[in-house]
Amino acid sequence: MSLEEKLVALETKYQIPAKGSQAMSRLVEQVRLAAAKGSDVVVFSAKKLGPKALKNRENLLRELTGAVDAPLKIISGFSDLAIWLAQTAGEACL
Numbered sequence: 001m002s003l004e005e006k007l008v009a010l011e012t013k014y015q016i017p018a019k020g021s022q023a024m025s026r027l028v029e030q031v032r033l034a035a036a037k038g039s040d041v042v043v044f045s046a047k048k049l050g051p052k053a054l055k056n057r058e059n060l061l062r063e064l065t066g067a068v069d070a071p072l073k074i075i076s077g078f079s080d081l082a083i084w085l086a087q088t089a090g091e092a093c094l
Contacts, residue, residue: 008042008088009034015047016057016074024064031065031072040071042084048077 011030017023027043034041049057058074065072075081 007037007039009037009039011041011043013043013045016043016045016049016061016076019060019064028061028064031061031067035065035067035072040073041067042073042075044075044081046078048080 009030011027011034013023013027017027031041031043043061054074054076058072061067061074062072073084075084
């Protein structure tokens with residue numbers, strides 16, 4: 001997805017997978033590949049997480065991918081996705 005002259009890799013999931021699961025291994029690989037291409041990485045989870053769980057999953061994903069300082073964001077829930085799209089793409093998205 002191209003937003004305002006930057007490339008964003010948007011990975012969509014029903015929920016952020018658990019540590020050690022095959023689904024988490026696939027997500028880690030997807031994030032690594034996107035980051036290697038120079039994309040900002042956004043992981044969208046349809047299932048809403050609370051603030052503490054969201055921060056824990058983001059820290060875990062950063063640790064597993066080695067993307068400590070890379071542009072990586074987790075968006076949780078459809079309302080937060082709409083807010084992020086509006087803030088990131090502005091009127092082009094609305």
